Structure formats: structure tokens, C-alpha cells
Amino acid sequence: MAEITVAARTAETVAARLGRRYAAERRFRILGLASILISAGFLVLLLGTVVAKGWTGFLQTQIAVEVSFDAEVIDPDGTRAPDVLDAADYPALVRNGLAARLVPDGDRSARRDLSALVSTMGAEQMRRMVAADPKVIGTRTTLWLTASDKLDMVYKGQAPREVGAAGNVLNDRQLGWLAQLEQAGQIRKAFNLQFFTGGDSRAPEQAGIWGAVVGSFFSLAVTLLISFPLGVATAVYLEEFAAKNRWTDLIEVNINNLAAVPSVVFGLLGLAVFLNVFHLPRSSPVAGGLVLALICLPTIIIAGRAALKAVPPSIRQAAAGLGASPLQIVAHHVLPLAMPGMLTGTILGMARALGETAPLLMIGMVAFIVDIPKSPLDPSAVLPVQIYLWAGSSERAFVEKTSAAIMVLLLFLVAMNMAAIWLRNKFERRW
Amino acid sequence: MQTVTLAAILLLISTLAFQLGRKRAFAVASDHPGTLHSLPGYYGWWVALWCGLPAFAILALWLVFEPSLIRALVIADLPEALRALPAERIDVIINEVRNAALGHATANPDFAAAAEHYNRLQQTGFASAVAVTVALALAGATFAYRRVHAELRARPRVERTITVFLVASSTVAIFTTVGIVLSLLFEALRFFHMVDFVDFLFGLNWSPQMSTRSDQVGSSGAFGMVPLLTGTMLISAISMVVALPLGLFSAIYMSEYAQPRVRAIAKPALEILAGIPTVVFGFFAVVTVAPAIRAVGGALGLNVAAESALAAGFVMGITLIPLISSLSDDVITAVPQSLREGAFGLGATRSETIVQVVLPAALPGIVGGVLLAVSRAIGETMIVVMAAGLSAKLTANPLEAVTTVTVQIVTLLVGDTEFDSPKTLAAFALGLMLFGITLGLNVIALHIVQKYREKYD
Numbered sequence: 110m111a112e113i114t115v116a117a118r119t120a121e122t123v124a125a126r127l128g129r130r131y132a133a134e135r136r137f138r139i140l141g142l143a144s145i146l147i148s149a150g151f152l153v154l155l156l157g158t159v160v161a162k163g164w165t166g167f168l169q170t171q172i173a174v175e176v177s178f179d180a181e182v183i184d185p186d187g188t189r190a191p192d193v194l195d196a197a198d199y200p201a202l203v204r205n206g207l208a209a210r211l212v213p214d215g216d217r218s219a220r221r222d223l224s225a226l227v228s229t230m231g232a233e234q235m236r237r238m239v240a241a242d243p244k245v246i247g248t249r250t251t252l253w254l255t256a257s258d259k260l261d262m263v264y265k266g267q268a269p270r271e272v273g274a275a276g277n278v279l280n281d282r283q284l285g286w287l288a289q290l291e292q293a294g295q296i297r298k299a300f301n302l303q304f305f306t307g308g309d310s311r312a313p314e315q316a317g318i319w320g321a322v323v324g325s326f327f328s329l330a331v332t333l334l335i336s337f338p339l340g341v342a343t344a345v346y347l348e349e350f351a352a353k354n355r356w357t358d359l360i361e362v363n364i365n366n367l368a369a370v371p372s373v374v375f376g377l378l379g380l381a382v383f384l385n386v387f388h389l390p391r392s393s394p395v396a397g398g399l400v401l402a403l404i405c406l407p408t409i410i411i412a413g414r415a416a417l418k419a420v421p422p423s424i425r426q427a428a429a430g431l432g433a434s435p436l437q438i439v440a441h442h443v444l445p446l447a448m449p450g451m452l453t454g455t456i457l458g459m460a461r462a463l464g465e466t467a468p469l470l471m472i473g474m475v476a477f478i479v480d481i482p483k484s485p486l487d488p489s490a491v492l493p494v495q496i497y498l499w500a501g502s503s504e505r506a507f508v509e510k511t512s513a514a515i516m517v518l519l520l521f522l523v524a525m526n527m528a529a530i531w532l533r534n535k536f537e538r539r540w
Numbered sequence: 541m542q543t544v545t546l547a548a549i550l551l552l553i554s555t556l557a558f559q560l561g562r563k564r565a566f567a568v569a570s571d572h573p574g575t576l577h578s579l580p581g582y583y584g585w586w587v588a589l590w591c592g593l594p595a596f597a598i599l600a601l602w603l604v605f606e607p608s609l610i611r612a613l614v615i616a617d618l619p620e621a622l623r624a625l626p627a628e629r630i631d632v633i634i635n636e637v638r639n640a641a642l643g644h645a646t647a648n649p650d651f652a653a654a655a656e657h658y659n660r661l662q663q664t665g666f667a668s669a670v671a672v673t674v675a676l677a678l679a680g681a682t683f684a685y686r687r688v689h690a691e692l693r694a695r696p697r698v699e700r701t702i703t704v705f706l707v708a709s710s711t712v713a714i715f716t717t718v719g720i721v722l723s724l725l726f727e728a729l730r731f732f733h734m735v736d737f738v739d740f741l742f743g744l745n746w747s748p749q750m751s752t753r754s755d756q757v758g759s760s761g762a763f764g765m766v767p768l769l770t771g772t773m774l775i776s777a778i779s780m781v782v783a784l785p786l787g788l789f790s791a792i793y794m795s796e797y798a799q800p801r802v803r804a805i806a807k808p809a810l811e812i813l814a815g816i817p818t819v820v821f822g823f824f825a826v827v828t829v830a831p832a833i834r835a836v837g838g839a840l841g842l843n844v845a846a847e848s849a850l851a852a853g854f855v856m857g858i859t860l861i862p863l864i865s866s867l868s869d870d871v872i873t874a875v876p877q878s879l880r881e882g883a884f885g886l887g888a889t890r891s892e893t894i895v896q897v898v899l900p901a902a903l904p905g906i907v908g909g910v911l912l913a914v915s916r917a918i919g920e921t922m923i924v925v926m927a928a929g930l931s932a933k934l935t936a937n938p939l940e941a942v943t944t945v946t947v948q949i950v951t952l953l954v955g956d957t958e959f960d961s962p963k964t965l966a967a968f969a970l971g972l973m974l975f976g977i978t979l980g981l982n983v984i985a986l987h988i989v990q991k992y993r994e995k996y997d
Contacts, residue, residue, distance in 0.1 A: 130889055137891035141793025144786045145802075148865075149809045151858045155816070158828050342709035350706065363713045369912065369982045370975065371919025373946050374720060377971040380953065381723030388607040403716050410713070436699045464817025467921035470950055493819045493922075500823045500926060508827065515820050522815060 159519070163512025169301035169314065170256040170264045172227060172290060176206035176235065177249040183239060184246060194239050199232035200224065203254065210295075211286050222283050228255040228314045230303070253299065258313035258506035263287060264296060267509065278505075304513065308479045309490060309498070313506035316499070318514050320481045324394055324474075324489030325463060331398025331485055332462050336406045337455055341444075343406075344413030344451070349439050368407035375404050376471025384472055392473040392488040400468045405458035412454020416447040449536030456529040460522050466493040492518045543603065546670055550599065550677055554592035557681040561587025564688045578695035583688050585698045590684035593701075595677040602669045610661050617657050619650055724975060727968035734962040735763045740969060742766060746932035746943075748952060748963045763966055765973065767932035771942030775853040775924060776917040778938055782857025783913060787864025788906070794865070795872045796894055814862035822926030825855035830927060837939060845941040847929040853938065856923050860913045867912065871905025872898060904992035911985035915978045921946040945970050 180187070183197040204224045212219050231254035238245055259278040262268040264287065268278045272285075279287070290296040307317025343364075351357040379400035383389045389396040420443050428438040469475075474494050482489035490498070496518065499511040562584035569576045576583070611634060615623060622633060633651070640655035641662075688694075732740070743764015790810065794803055830851035837844030844850075875898050883893040899906070929941030930951060952967040 130892070134889045134891045137894070138793070138797055141789045141797055144789035145793055145798075145806050148786055148790055148813065148858075148861050149806065151861075152809055152813050154828070155820070155824050155858075158824060159820070162827065339709045339712055342706045343713065346706035346710045350703065351710070360710050360713055363717050365986075366979060366982060367713055367716060369915060369978065370720065371916075371921065371946070371978055373919065373921045373949055374724070374971055374975050374978075377949070377953075377968060378716070378720045378723050381727060381968070382719055387604055388611065406713065406716070434695065434699060436702060460815065464815075464819070466817065466819045467925070467946070467950065470925075471953055473954075475954055493817050496823065497819050497922065497926065500819075500826060511823060515823065518817065519820070522817070526815065 156519075159512045159515050161512075162508055163514075163516050165265050165267070166304060166509040166513025166516075167301050168265070168298040169303065170261040171253040171297055171299050172207075172256050172260075173251050173295040173297075174203065174206040174227070174231070174254050175210065175249060175251045176202055178202070178235070178239065178246045179205070180247045189243050189246075191240070194243065195236065197236070197239075199235045200229065202235060203227055203231045211289060219282070222280065223286070225279075226257055226260045226283060226286065228257050228312060230255045230315055253297070255303065255314055256296070258504065260287065261314055262506050264298070265509075268505070304510070308481050309477060309495065310479060311477075313502075313504050313510055316507070316510055318492065318495060318517060320478060321490045321492045321495035321514070322517075324397075324482050325491040327394035327482060327485040327489065328398040328401060328469075328491055329459055329463060331395055332401040332405065333455070333459060335399065335402040336409055336458070339402075340406055340409030340455070340458075341413055341451060343410045344417060345439055345444065347410075348414045348417040349443065350435065364407050364410055367403075368411065371467075372404055372465055373467040373471065375400050376468030378403070379468060379472045390486050390488065392476045392478070392490075394482065394485040394487075394489055394491075396472045397469050397474055397491065398485065400472060401462040401465060404465060404468065405462045408458035408461065409451070409455050412457070413447070413451045416450025416454065417443060419450060420446045446538070449532055453529045453533045456525050456532070460525040460529075463521060463525070464493055464518065466497055469494050470497070492521070542666055543599075546673065547596075547599065550592060550595050550673060553595075553674070553677045553681070554588045557591035557677075557685070558584040558588035560681070560685055561585070561688060564685055565694075568689050575690050577691055577693050582694035582698050583692065586692070586694045587681055587684040587688065589698065589701055591677050591681035594680050595673040598676060599669065599673050602665075602673075606665060606669075610658065610665065613661055614654055614658050618654055622650060720975065724968050724972040727965050728972045731962055731965035731969045734965070739763065740765055744934060746948070748948070748966055761963065763962065763969075765945070765970065767934045768943060768945045768948055768970070770934055770936070771849070771928070771932065772918055772944040772946075774849050774936060774938065774942055775856060775928060775944055776914055778850060778853025779856035779860055779917045780910070780914060782854055783860035783864050784910060786857075787861045787913075788868055790861065790865040791868035791872055792894055792899075795869050796890065796898070810862040810865055813858070814866075816859075818859060818920060818922040819926070821855050821859050822923045825851050825923055825927035829855050842939060844939045845929065847927060847941040848939050849928065849942045850938040852924050852927040855927060856917055856920055859920070859923065860917060863916060864909055864913050867909030868902070868906050871902040871909070874905070875901045904988050908985040908989035911981050911988070915981035915985070918981070919946065919974060919978050921950060925950050945974050949974070 179202060182202055183199075184193055186193070204220055207223045207227065208215055208220055211223060215223065231252070234252065234254065256264065259268070260283070263270055263279050263284070269276055270284065270287075272281045277284075287296070303315060304317050306319050307315060308320035310316040343360075347357060347360065351360075379396060383396045383399055384391060389399070424442050424446065425438050428442045429435075433441065469491060474489070474491060475498060476488055476490075477498070478488050478490050480487070492514065496511055496514050499507045499514060502511075562580050564587070565576055565580040565583035566573060569580075573580055614634065614637060615630060618633070622630075625633070633654075636648075637651050637654045637658055640651050641658040740763050743762060744766050745762035745764045746767050748761045748763060790806070794806055798806065830846065830848065833848060833851050833854070834844045834846065837848075879897050879901060880893050883897045888896070924944045924947050928944060928947055930943050930947065931941060932943050932948075933940060935942060949967045949970050952963055952970075
């Protein structure tokens, strides 16, 4: 009898403990799943924030203004000399056009408020039209002029529109004009071409990323030109030729350590060596590309070695059996087979270099540069630095530009990673 | 652009030399290539190398030394009064001259003259570079072309050159390390001439704002790096609090529990997280996380700084999740299946097996991975530059603004840099410390992984 009760009691406690243990198991499992979901949630939140804040950056508010190319203002003497046409008071023409529609008998302050609605790009647009064809002088035409950043923000709903609201960027009168324009259908949102073709600007509505894109392109070209041959050569040497000795050990330890050195330290190296010793031009893609090349060299070497390791020894033995020299074995057989893997690693290294910011700040690539760089020696910005600069700007309208620029940068990164994956899948070989 | 054209011309000449050399090989073998020592192509390569290598070497030297040379010559030609100015004023003048040389107007006649001199020097320099390199290329090609004969051991010679190139490439990594150490050490030593080493290492005060003129009051800034170190530690610690549990549990779930389908989604998601540039995370911290933390803190009645350490550390933690999870995933998968099966056989549940068997076996690898993540957190720059503050406060309160070593490096060096003020040189001293700390952490991490690794086979 007693034995049975003991056994029953044991079974009872075991059952009770088993319940607890299973509960603990479930908790543990949920914890794991939750971590993954939280991490993925951060990714979604990050991308969502960027897209939500940035997609409007691809649109730009424009106002229809009937402007007259007034001969009295542009060229009172009728000389049609280019410098006269160039120096004419086009902002006044834009102002007049706006005033004629909205406040025909406005005072000075009204006119000032009015001209705060449009970007100075409108005057520039008129200047270019006159320069292209002086015959437009004396005619009247309706132009869609780029709105100022403040009107843009209000029209897109990023700043309050109610009269008297806190944080208004336009005054009551300007808000009234906005309503008038809207009723007349003279305001619209159009594709923001300026954002893709322009350089940097202090005025948010004129700021574009093209200068930074070109700068990034030049930098990456320099990086690729330097780091790819060096990286492949190093990988080939270490993997195929080097004897196992202290010297190669030293090189290997060095490469592994370099891969873990903070990138800002590479920036210090660039500043001390490339700028101060070799006097490379400050904030130029050449200097930036050199620093980035040193940063992604370890990545390329490590990927290259892995790719070389994956080529089976039988290939080398077969080539050697046919009388190929060691270099011929590598150049004719091993390297071509390892090339897809090396290229994959290189593209990933380039993607990392494209997003690298801190070392470029060190070599002065934070300068405010309006012009589109024409050669790798010109001062220029790069995409991530442009994002950093805009993110630090006090103008609220730059938040949208920053997010839009981030979207462009991420798009480039996605494209590069897709290329790497495609390359890997297409040429991956199982031996 | 001119240089690119010159390089293209040299390349073209080398290609021609290759063709000529190859033809020559056939000619000397009187159309019986079998009598040649090497394949005909190698003779082409040999001639091309003789043609191209010296020319390109000279071109490279020219490119490296041209700016310094022209600069020295222009300075030597400046009027006495200008030459006597201190070094950084001369830098400004040279910049002005360079701008003037590019066609921007300058008011100063001295500068205009110097600019003309500058342009003249550049033209002469480039013309001589063209003459020298092209002459060298032609001479080299002719020399080699004439020496092509059937017994010439062309292949070994070409291969030796290539091997030299391979070896030279592999030393670049060493030169980079040496360059980093030397440049940091050199500038840091100059810094320690001005500021006491002990003060720097143990000083509790950091305020590098020096007045621009030495005779101004309060011209000596304070360079004590302790507040920077504590700030760095605080933010790194916060980031690890976020990243360690999330990364580790993600890794455990993915390697022990997840169906292949879940893995196929979760792993790329983490990789995307790892591939996003840190400047994007910095922006995210500034526009989303920091205001959110402030709002929550405000609702709880806490006073949260606009650039709180918590916001920066939290976002940095997010960036470290993929690193920790992928490193832990690797070591957890490397634990042999037999250990798990042994535990299952004794009646352990999955979680008991993981906690009591798998994790202890994987611990050294996980610790190594965590140390690497800490080293990454200490060296991380953009997130803290954008989201952390500038004031060096000695505090452990995560709601206050602190500054870090990397933030100070960037702040000290962005903008005008004068290489004789302690303010600029301090950045290099900080860089040296940063390099030392991260290197130390990496070495320790590798050591732990290697020493305490369980060997199962």
C-alpha cells in the first residue's frame, strides 16, 4: 500500500514539475521569437520612418504665375546685350506677376510676404529663358514656378495651415493667398527634378543630391581601382604562394586587425598622410577614395581568400600535371574559378564603402559644395555625408530631403547587394 | 584629366610593345615557335613590362611629389614679407594662389604673380613629365625588343615580376597599420609636448575650446579624457544592454527552434539591418528615438536631455544586434549535435539543453563575439556624432547628455584645422587611445576564443 502511495505521489510531483518545465520551455521559446520580432520591428520602424518622412521629398510644390518679360525691366535700352540680359531684375518680374494676381495694390510689406512664397529659382528660370531666346522679351506667359520651402511645407501638410496655429511658418496673409491659389487651381505638386539634378543648397527647395551622387561615384571608382587589384593580389599571394612563416603570419594578423579598426581612425590616417604629407586636394573624391580603399581592403582580401579556398586542389593538380607553372595554374585556372566569389566580396565591400561617413568627415568632405564635381580632384560631397549635413541643418524642410536622400542611398545599397547575390547564385559552383 | 590622358597614352604604347614583342618572338624563332623558351605571349609581356613599368613608376612618383614640389617653388618665389609668415598663413596664401591660378580673380598683385608662376610651373612640370615618361617607355621598349631571342627566359622573368607585385600588394596591409600607428603616434607626441600625459589620461575636465590668440585670457583648455571615456563606456553599456539579449536570443531561436522558412526570412532581415549605413541610424536616433524617449521620460516626470545617452546607446544597440546574433549563431551551430542528444536522452527539455549544455559549450565564442561588439560600439562614430551631445559630463545617468571619444575626434577635426594647436592634435591623441583600446579588445577576444574553445573531435 505504502509503495503505491509513494509512487503516486512521485508521479504527482513529476507531473507538476513537468508542467512548470514545459511552461519554462514555452517562455524561453517565446523569448527567442520575441527577440527576432523586435529586431525585425526595428528594421520596419526605421524604414517606415524614412519612407514616411521622405517620400514627399520627391515632390515639389509649384505655383502658376503669369509673368511678363517686361522689356522696360529686362532691357530698357533695347541693346539685347548678354550682360544686360543677365543682370536684369528678374525677381522683380516674378514678384510683379504674383502681385498682379493676388494683391494688385499691395504695399512693400505685402510684396515682401509675396516673394517669400516662391523660390529664387523662378527668377533663374526666367533668366535662362531670356538667355536661350531673347525674343521672349515683351511677351507674357504662365510659368509653373517652384514654391519656397515654407509654402512647400504648408501645402504638403508638414507645417500647420490653420491661421494662428502654433509653429506657423507662413503668416496669416500668406495662408490666405495659399487658399486663393488653391481655389484657382494655380498650385500643384510635381515631380521634384531639382532634387535629382541639383547640387547642395542652403535653400531646401533648391537642394539636390546629384553633386553627392557624382562625388560618391568618383570616390567609389577610385576605391575600386585601388582596392580590387591590391586585394586580389594579396589574397592570391597569401592563399597560393606564401610559405607559412612569421612574415605571412604578421601579414595575416595585420589584415584581421585592420578589419576591426574603427573607420574614424582610418580618417585620421588619411588626414595625416594623404592630406598633410602628400597634399592631396582636401574634400576631393581622390583622397576619400584612397581612405575608403584602405578600409575595404581587408574585406576584399578575406572574401578573396575564401573564394580561392573553395577551389578544389584537384584543379591545381590537374593543371600542374599538364605542365603549367604555379603562376599559370593560378592565372589560367584557379583565379577564373574564384573570380565570382571575389567579385561578390568586392561588391559587398564597395557597398560598405558607399555608406561610410566618419572617415570622410576627417578629410574635409563636409564642406558646403554647390557645384557638381567634374573630376575626382574637385571638392565634392558624397551621399552619406550629404545626409549627415542635411540631418544637422536647422531648416525643418531639410528633414524631408534627408529622408529622401536616405531612400536613394538605400536604393543604391539594395542594388549593389542584389548584384552580389545574383553573381553568387549564377556562378556558384559545387564541386 | 591631363594625367589620365598621359596614363592612357602610356598604356597604349605598352600594348603596342606587347604586340611588337610577340611578333618579334615569332620572327626570332623564324616561325617555329616550338624553338622558343617560352610561349610567344610571354615575350610580348616582357617587352610591355620593360616599356610600361619604369614609365608608370616615374608617373606615380611625379603624381605624389608634384604638389609639394610646386608648392615649395611657389613659396620660394613669394615676396620676402609673405614668406616670413607662420606656416598656417602660408597655407591660406597658397590656397588663394591656387584659386587665382584656376581663374578666380584676386585683388593682391603678389598673388596674381604667384598664380602665374604657379600655372607656369604646372605647365612646365607636366610637359617634362610627358617627355620623361614617354621617352622612358620608348627606350624601355626598344631595349627589350632588341634583346628578344629564342633562348630568352621570358616566362620566368615575367612571372618573377608578377610575384614581386603580389608580395608588394600583401605588404600594403602592414604599411597601413604602420601608417596608422606612426601618424597617430607622431601627432600625439606633439600633443603631449603641450599637454601633460598624466593630465590627459586622468584629468577629469575636458574643454578643448582654446582661444584663437595666445594672449587672450583663459587660453589653456583642459584636456582630461576621463569624462570622454566614461561617456563612451556609458553609451557602449546601454547599447550592449539592448543588443546582447536581443542578439543572443535571436541566434538561439534561429539555430535551435526556427523552421527553415522562418530562418529564411529572419536571417536576411538581420543582414539588411547590418547593411544599413550608420548615418541612417544616426538620423533615426535624432528624429524618432530621441523625441520618443523624451516624451516617455516627460510623461514619467523625468528630465531627459535632448541628446540623451540613452537614445544614442539604444540605437547603437540596434545596429549591434546583427553582429552579436550572427557571431553567436556561428558558435552555437558549431556545438556538436551529440551533446544536445545526450541532454535530450537524460530527459532535458530543449531550453534546459540550451541553457545548461549548449550555451556553456559555446560560451567562449559568445564572449569573443560580445567583446568584438563592444569594440565596435566604442569605435562607432556617426550615431554618437549625430545623437549624443558635446558637453563632457562625468555622469552615469543615461538620461543626461554625454560625449564620447569619437564625437570629440570628429568635432575637433571638422572645420578649420591648424596643425600646431593642441585642440587639433588632441584628436590624434584620442585616436591613438581609441586604436589602442579597440586593438586590445580584439586581441583579447581572439585569445579567449582560441584558448577556451572546446575541441570535440
